[in-house]
Every structure is written in C-alpha cells, then in structure tokens.
Amino acid sequence: MADDQVLTDMLTMLDRSPEVLALRVCVIELLIERERYADALAHCGTALGHEPGNAQVLGLMMRCTTALSGSPAAASVPETAAPAPSSAATAQPDFDWAAAEDEVGDIIEPAFVRGVPTEFVTDDDAATVERPALRLADVGGMVEVKRQLELTLLGPLRNPELAKAFGTSARGGLLLYGPPGCGKTFLASAVAGELGAGFYPIEITDILDIYTGASERNVHSIFEMARRNAPCVLFLDEVDALGHKRSRMHASTTMRTVVNQLLTDMDSATHSNEGVFVLGATNHPWDVDVALRRPGRFDRMIFVGLPDLAARTSILHYHLRDRPVAGIDLNTLAADTDGFSGADLAHVCTSATQLALADSMRSGQVRPIGMADVRAALAQIRPSTGAWFESARNVVEFANGDGSYDDLATYLRRRKRR
Structure with a gap:
C-alpha cells in the first residue's frame, strides 16, 4: 500500500510538472517494477518528446517493449541501453572550421551542457x-x-x-x-x-x-x-x-x-x-x-x-564542432533562432545531423552537414518554451503584487517589442 501511495504521489507531482524528465523517469521505473509495461511505455514516449534520444529513456523503452512481446529476456535488458552509433556518424572528413572558430572565439560550452572537466x-x-x-x-x-x-x-x-x-x-x-x-x-x-x-x-x-x-x-x-x-x-x-x-x-x-x-x-x-x-x-x-x-x-x-545572440552562437558551435560540417554560417543561424532555448538548439543540431547521416548512408559516403540540413531541421522544430511564457505572463499580471517577478516582467516587455 505504501508503494502504491508513493507512485500516486509521484504521478500527482508529474501532473503539476510534466516537463521534469528525472521525475518521469522515476515514474517509469516504478511502473516497470509493478509490471505495468503499457503505462510505462506511454510515459517513455512522452519523455522522448521532451528530450529525443535520451539514452536512459531508450533503455527503459526497450525493457517495456521486450516485456510486452513476452520475451524472457526483459529482465536482462540494461536500463541505460541505447542504440549503438552508426560508423558513418563517426567518420570525420577534412573540412575547414577555421572561419567559424574566428567568429566564435574559444570553444565555449553552452550553459546547459553537463560534462565539464x-x-x-x-x-x-x-x-x-x-x-x-x-x-x-x-x-x-x-x-x-x-x-x-x-x-x-x-x-x-x-x-x-x-x-x-x-x-x-x-x-x-x-x-x-x-x-x-x-x-x-x-x-x-x-x-x-x-x-x-x-x-x-x-x-x-x-x-x-x-x-x-x-x-x-x-x-x-x-x-x-x-x-x-x-x-x-x-x-x-x-x-x-x-x-x-x-x-x-x-x-x-x-x-x-x-x-x-x-x-x-x-x-x-x-x-x-x-x-x-x-x-x-x-x-x-x-x-x-x-x-x-x-x-x-x-x-x-x-x-x-532564453539564450541571447552570443549564447546561441556558442551553443550552435558546440553542438556542431565535432561533426563533419561545410558552409555553416553560425552568425546567420544564431540570428534566425531568436526564441529558441538551449535544448531547442541542441535538437536542431541533432536533427540536421540525422538528415546528413541518412543521406550519407544512402550514398555510402560521408556528406558533411550543410546549411540546407539545418534549415530543414528549423522548418520542423518550433521553440518549446511557448507554454512556459504563457504561464509566466499570467503570473506577472495577476500574482506579482510584492514585486518578486519584476525582472521577469521587464524581460517580457522587452521581448514583446522585438
């Protein structure tokens, strides 16, 4: 009964904060423990919608699908399993990245990426x-x-x-x-x-x-x-x-x-x-x-x-720096992605990479990521923070009597003038 209450509490919290990935992963693991694989699989889909390609969620999804298929190997599937990268994705032909280095300066890790030394x-x-x-x-x-x-x-x-x-x-x-x-x-x-x-x-x-x-x-x-x-x-x-x-x-x-x-x-x-x-x-x-x-x-x-122009340039540079690229204009892309969060920009770079990778697999030769790939990715991806800003506007308008959110109010007014 206590276990069920914990799951109920966490589901209630998830309803209030649906974008918290760590909380959703915890719910998925609890559902798998209770052999509620179909419910867990639905949460996996939602989690991947927030963070495509998350290795931990992909591993949990594999456990669910294996269990639902009736395979006895379900318990042996590692929780953090993820598809192995294609060899084509790791190929690195020679290309000139010096121009982009000059524009950005030192390689700066964007302010949402973990894994610093x-x-x-x-x-x-x-x-x-x-x-x-x-x-x-x-x-x-x-x-x-x-x-x-x-x-x-x-x-x-x-x-x-x-x-x-x-x-x-x-x-x-x-x-x-x-x-x-x-x-x-x-x-x-x-x-x-x-x-x-x-x-x-x-x-x-x-x-x-x-x-x-x-x-x-x-x-x-x-x-x-x-x-x-x-x-x-x-x-x-x-x-x-x-x-x-x-x-x-x-x-x-x-x-x-x-x-x-x-x-x-x-x-x-x-x-x-x-x-x-x-x-x-x-x-x-x-x-x-x-x-x-x-x-x-x-x-x-x-x-x-949201990241400003300098931050967006840095973020895009970071996510493309170790991939084969050609003809990428970072300044133009940064200017065209106003309103994108750091996570959105990472998603754009990943999607553009997948397009170039798919083309490379069809031809059997590595084709660098180009502006056309990034433009195609941008055509499919919209900023993910719209719902958050709608909530924030309501708070500023109706719940800022003590001035706690004056800086947020100033930010919203500034963005509205753009």
Whole structure:
C-alpha cells in the first residue's frame, strides 16, 4: 500500500510538472517494477518528446517493449541501453572550421551542457562531490545573469568585510528560475568553479524513496554530506517538484514531510551551514512553498532567460564542432533562432545531423552537414518554451503584487517589442 501511495504521489507531482524528465523517469521505473509495461511505455514516449534520444529513456523503452512481446529476456535488458552509433556518424572528413572558430572565439560550452572537466572528491560515505574547472567566463553570453550572480552571491563572498559593513551576507539560498533548457544547472556548476568549491547536484530521484521516512533521511544525509565537504555548492534541481506548496498536498503526507525536512535543514537556527551555498533551480518558482522563500532559505531569485545572440552562437558551435560540417554560417543561424532555448538548439543540431547521416548512408559516403540540413531541421522544430511564457505572463499580471517577478516582467516587455 505504501508503494502504491508513493507512485500516486509521484504521478500527482508529474501532473503539476510534466516537463521534469528525472521525475518521469522515476515514474517509469516504478511502473516497470509493478509490471505495468503499457503505462510505462506511454510515459517513455512522452519523455522522448521532451528530450529525443535520451539514452536512459531508450533503455527503459526497450525493457517495456521486450516485456510486452513476452520475451524472457526483459529482465536482462540494461536500463541505460541505447542504440549503438552508426560508423558513418563517426567518420570525420577534412573540412575547414577555421572561419567559424574566428567568429566564435574559444570553444565555449553552452550553459546547459553537463560534462565539464572535473576532479572528484569522495568521502567515507562513497558519495561524490565534483570540483568543476568551469568558470562564469566560460559561459557564453548571459551578461545580465552573470552580473546578478556577482552582485548577490559572489561579491559578498569575495568581500566579507565590505559585506559586513553594509549589513549584508551571502547566507541563505539562491534560486535560479526561468524557462526549461536554458542553462540553470550549468550556471550553478560555474558558480562552484568561481568559488573553488565542491559541486553537489541533487535531483528529486536522489531524495524520494518508497519506504516511510526514508525520503526525509535522504534530505538530511544530503545536507550532512555538503557540510562535511564545505566549501560546497549544494544544487537542488527542480525545486518546484520537491518543495511544492504544502497547501496543495492534502493527500500527500509523504511530500509534506519531505518539504518540512528540507525547511529544517536549510534553517540556520537548527543547523550550521557555514560554507554550504545552496542553489536551487526551478521552472515554476510560483509553485514553490512560501516557507522556502523566506529569509535564510531561497530568499533571492535570479531570472535565467532564453539564450541571447552570443549564447546561441556558442551553443550552435558546440553542438556542431565535432561533426563533419561545410558552409555553416553560425552568425546567420544564431540570428534566425531568436526564441529558441538551449535544448531547442541542441535538437536542431541533432536533427540536421540525422538528415546528413541518412543521406550519407544512402550514398555510402560521408556528406558533411550543410546549411540546407539545418534549415530543414528549423522548418520542423518550433521553440518549446511557448507554454512556459504563457504561464509566466499570467503570473506577472495577476500574482506579482510584492514585486518578486519584476525582472521577469521587464524581460517580457522587452521581448514583446522585438
């Protein structure tokens, strides 16, 4: 019965936050455990609609289809299995990429791609904390976001005496919010790099557990881990899914107690979080419990909008740099993709690659990706953040009485004039 309640709670959370991939993957795994393969397969399709080609989801889909076919090999299919890449995709003919290098400058990893060089520090509990080599200067564009990070967090930490003189500090948490796929996680990693601190990223699947009381213990253990590895940036992704308003959780005792534990561990009155910098990310800050936004918790917010021209150029360059290309005009493509998120741009590059790969397989020879391929991909792909901006406009118009979303309101007015 407890197991069923956990699944019910997670399905309810998924209804509120359908774009949270980690949450949907957790639901898929629970459905597979209960041998509800058809339901799990439907969720796999939805997940791939949000993130095409995700290896973990493809592996789960393979398990479902194998089980539904009646094959006894279902249990042996690895969870993260994914189709092996075609040899044609890895062929790299000679091509001139120097012009694009001159336009973009140094190769800058876009602010939504994980996998930067790190060294790892592992403590006695076998949990891993990263030490990112990334800095904010390595993040393309996002000048205003970087300025706000410097003002609200990095500046006070670098100048403690000045901060003390002005009666301010960097205590508490900082919440990054904005449309999905625009670099919140990557920015948090860059902040850790700026501070020379460890980076401890946490998703909702790292916390939720089917056993009573285990989720709360997981929350406390995570904070204890961060305290032992101080200085450390503890990054809580999808805070709205974890810290949803308790007033809307009447039927979910499990999630109410998890939120209460999170509040307790963030409270400096009950725990010493010296050297632990809590960063959160959410697409829907208006759904976060108000207690989590009080002083000493997530009391500061920074809006992370769509990538600007410089960021789009960097993102496109990154996703095409290791692929055979010819005649790609990055500046033109960046100008033509205003309104696309970083994830959308990655999807465009992947789709263009698939078109060139399909043509290469038909001819038996590698044909580089060209502007025609990218144009064809752009004709099929539309920006994915439209629904988010509709919700954001409603919040700005009807729920901004305290001015919490003034920066969002300014951003929406600026984009409307374009």
